[in-house]
Amino acid sequence: MSISESGIRIACGAKQQEIKGKWKKRHMVSRQSGISRKCQYQCSVCSKDSKTQRSRQTMSYSVALPTISPIKCTTQLPLIPAKSRVVKFPELCKDGVLFTQLQVREIAKSQSRPCRLGLEEEDEYCSRMEFGSAFLADSYDRCRRICAEIPADDGGAQESNMGDLRRTDELVDGPNAKHTTADVLDRWEERLEDIFSGRPFDMLDAALAHTLQKFPLDIKPFRDMIEGMRMDTRKFRYLNFEELYLYCYCVAGTVGLMSVPVMGMGAHSLASLQRIYNAALNLGIANQLTNILRDVGEDAERGRVYLPQEELAQFGLCDDDVLSRKVVSADERWKEFMKAQIRRARFYFNEAEEGASQLDKASRWPVWSSLMLYRQILDEIENNGFDNLTRRAYVSRGKKLLMLPLAYTRSATANISN
Numbered sequence: 001m002s003i004s005e006s007g008i009r010i011a012c013g014a015k016q017q018e019i020k021g022k023w024k025k026r027h028m029v030s031r032q033s034g035i036s037r038k039c040q041y042q043c044s045v046c047s048k049d050s051k052t053q054r055s056r057q058t059m060s061y062s063v064a065l066p067t068i069s070p071i072k073c074t075t076q077l078p079l080i081p082a083k084s085r086v087v088k089f090p091e092l093c094k095d096g097v098l099f100t101q102l103q104v105r106e107i108a109k110s111q112s113r114p115c116r117l118g119l120e121e122e123d124e125y126c127s128r129m130e131f132g133s134a135f136l137a138d139s140y141d142r143c144r145r146i147c148a149e150i151p152a153d154d155g156g157a158q159e160s161n162m163g164d165l166r167r168t169d170e171l172v173d174g175p176n177a178k179h180t181t182a183d184v185l186d187r188w189e190e191r192l193e194d195i196f197s198g199r200p201f202d203m204l205d206a207a208l209a210h211t212l213q214k215f216p217l218d219i220k221p222f223r224d225m226i227e228g229m230r231m232d233t234r235k236f237r238y239l240n241f242e243e244l245y246l247y248c249y250c251v252a253g254t255v256g257l258m259s260v261p262v263m264g265m266g267a268h269s270l271a272s273l274q275r276i277y278n279a280a281l282n283l284g285i286a287n288q289l290t291n292i293l294r295d296v297g298e299d300a301e302r303g304r305v306y307l308p309q310e311e312l313a314q315f316g317l318c319d320d321d322v323l324s325r326k327v328v329s330a331d332e333r334w335k336e337f338m339k340a341q342i343r344r345a346r347f348y349f350n351e352a353e354e355g356a357s358q359l360d361k362a363s364r365w366p367v368w369s370s371l372m373l374y375r376q377i378l379d380e381i382e383n384n385g386f387d388n389l390t391r392r393a394y395v396s397r398g399k400k401l402l403m404l405p406l407a408y409t410r411s412a413t414a415n416i417s418n
């Protein structure tokens, strides 16, 4: 997978796939989308688009090449025998492969710069930007109302971040999602660049522009977030966990990365900055994986399957089983498949724990609470007998309330380590 310096735009289409056939030696085909029934492929040699048909266990390709007439060939999807159903995943982020590609190290470094605005420069900044402090207070207040559920004690900075993200998310998840085209997202990205260059467009932008003066936020996670929205408009299937991980990074891991400088590190934290950033990324990934597992049925209704296609096949399942929602939780294949997916999400939550305890005191409890609360959704999926196709797992108010003091205890007993 290759990732461009400016972002990850080429990553989603860069999965190289060698197609069997007589032209194999000359042509490599790169996957452009994860749509399983009709995929667009583009030849990396001649750049011509082609259509691909894919059925349950067999993929058949019909590729139009400039010199050779369309060729059909078949590739068997490897089916792992029932006894050796082992889904591999955690090493993806443990050995740092993706961290390097996602430039987490660089982001951590750039977000450790001293901030531009001290308290005394605040008035000067407001007059330079031609908005008074009352205007800014109103801007932050609006952000706060957009994301009323986010607890923080940072003068609204986290809300201005979240307000921006919520608006970005609404573009693809909100009532006007069907009007969100590639052009709309391009304009949204231009607007983001403007905010980072100190040219906010509206009141909510103004709050983020101000936050950028107070916290050394890097633009990359914000850009990558928009890239995640692009994926959501054009990609409805994920071939394997690597592809899904990239999506989770874009739509949720980025949130973790941009939260760290605002939340701040504990005064006595000895953990390396890198480990804290890794933990923040892992929490975003864990949350998103949980979200996906909770919403399998709802997503299927919208024609979306966020479960890795190759892993479904490994358990003898396929896309249609999910879309038709016919596979029932009593089905052993589904149960085993879900167990493996839940195990993976828990792995990422566990990896995030240590970092959560290294945050500044004010952020520790809210982060621990959200971690434990979201992780409980996984327990609820289990309690529902793994039926996430016709039921939506939720954590009752009582359980949430019981969890809060537990989260407090965990957050208070911070583990100091290098």
Ligand SMILES: CC(C)=CCC/C(C)=C/CC/C(C)=C/CC/C(C)=C/COP(=O)(O)OP(=O)(O)O
Pocket: 169, 251, 252, 253, 255, 256, 257, 259, 260, 276, 277, 279, 280, 281, 283, 284, 287, 288, 291, 352, 355, 356, 359, 367
């Ligand atoms: C652990 C350390 C060091 C820091 C914490 C860093 C943080 C705050 C990480 C969390 C990142 C986060 C909040 C990601 C978003 C996760 C997510 C799946 C949100 C769901 O959003 P919606 O799509 O609106 O959910 P609903 O579908 O429930 O509406």
